[in-house]
Amino acid sequence: MGQNRTYAFFKGNFVPLEEANVNIMNNAFMYGTAVFEGVRGYWNERKEEMYVFRLREHFERMNDSMKIMHMELKYSVDEMCDIVIELLRRNAPRVDTYIRPSAYKAGQKVGPSLEGSPTDFCVFTVAFGDYFHGSPGLNVQISSWRRVEDNAIPARAKIVGAYANTALAKTDALLSGFDECIVLSENGHVSEGSAMNLFMVKRGQLITTPSTENILEGITRSSIMEFAEAEFGLKAVCRQIDRSELYIADELFFCGTGAQIAPIISVDKRRVGSGVTGPVTEKVRDLYISICRGEEPKYNKWLTPVYAGQKAEISAQKNPRAGSTAR
Numbered sequence: 001m002g003q004n005r006t007y008a009f010f011k012g013n014f015v016p017l018e019e020a021n022v023n024i025m026n027n028a029f030m031y032g033t034a035v036f037e038g039v040r041g042y043w044n045e046r047k048e049e050m051y052v053f054r055l056r057e058h059f060e061r062m063n064d065s066m067k068i069m070h071m072e073l074k075y076s077v078d079e080m081c082d083i084v085i086e087l088l089r090r091n092a093p094r095v096d097t098y099i100r101p102s103a104y105k106a107g108q109k110v111g112p113s114l115e116g117s118p119t120d121f122c123v124f125t126v127a128f129g130d131y132f133h134g135s136p137g138l139n140v141q142i143s144s145w146r147r148v149e150d151n152a153i154p155a156r157a158k159i160v161g162a163y164a165n166t167a168l169a170k171t172d173a174l175l176s177g178f179d180e181c182i183v184l185s186e187n188g189h190v191s192e193g194s195a196m197n198l199f200m201v202k203r204g205q206l207i208t209t210p211s212t213e214n215i216l217e218g219i220t221r222s223s224i225m226e227f228a229e230a231e232f233g234l235k236a237v238c239r240q241i242d243r244s245e246l247y248i249a250d251e252l253f254f255c256g257t258g259a260q261i262a263p264i265i266s267v268d269k270r271r272v273g274s275g276v277t278g279p280v281t282e283k284v285r286d287l288y289i290s291i292c293r294g295e296e297p298k299y300n301k302w303l304t305p306v307y308a309g310q311k312a313e314i315s316a317q318k319n320p321r322a323g324s325t326a327r
Contacts, residue, residue: 032161137265251278
């Protein structure tokens with residue numbers, strides 16, 4: 001477990017990342033028949049600890065994605081959580097880290113059927129900072145691409161093949177000179193960003209799109225809904241949002257594991273609010289990051305420390321009597 005080597009979990013073992021490869025006939029590679037989660041680990045320099053945000057909830061959601069895709073794994077949610085923590089300990093990052101677990105159809109035959117193809121599981125980690133590279137605010141457009149429908153490719157599942165929709169919308173926005181885009185559902189209502197949920201603030205009310213608008217039911221989104229009400233008295237309203245409402249919103253922001261909390265300062269070249277990060281967005285963003293870094297004890301229930309257990313195990317080995325007492 002050398003410090004200069006990066007490991008992945010692949011086919012039931014911890015292996016060097018460069019050895020974690022799939023065959024070009026793999027069903028998931030050929031047809032996008034895989035599901036995944038994006039999880040973040042936050043490094044707290046002062047505490048010398050890595051905190052993984054809502055790890056269990058991510059794997060519970062991945063289980064739901066697997067049900068939709070006719071997948072079964074031999075690993076339980078708890079076992080997958082343990083695999084992630086062990087992988088992080090082996091890689092020993094001391095920076096913010098992205099964790100990517102995937103379940104994928106591993107059969108090697110031509111044909112997209114999900115039936116008769118075994119499911120495998122893998123995880124890798126990579127250093128990961130700001131998704132938008134510290135941008136003070138995003139200029140976005142309404143995409144001409146529509147979000148995939150539940151009766152086509154369910155957006156509530158993180159299905160790899162569905163991210164072709166994300167790629168098309170995101171790429172067109174970037175080529176048009178925007179930072180990001182907002183995608184509408186087929187009925188013309190606001191769905192979400194290319195790969196993140198959306199909140200709107202209007203007259204002091206926090207509003208977000210409902211799950212029926214073909215969104216991924218985001219873990220960051222649900223976290224905000226919980227702490228915004230508890231800490232700021234802002235009870236989030238889930239309802240349909242019209243495109244034109246975005247133009248007259250007081251504040252808009254994206255949220256997600258990758259995006260974290262990202263303020264939107266213009267939509268289709270129309271300024272949002274005062275054209276800078278609004279006060280609600282700012283306090284939601286600041287508290288969210290503080291929670292993720294383990295600086296808000298009230299919300300430690302959402303965090304899995306990586307190195308604390310390792311330190312306790314080492315201490316127990318050095319002092320067996322203390323270790324037996326701890327057990």
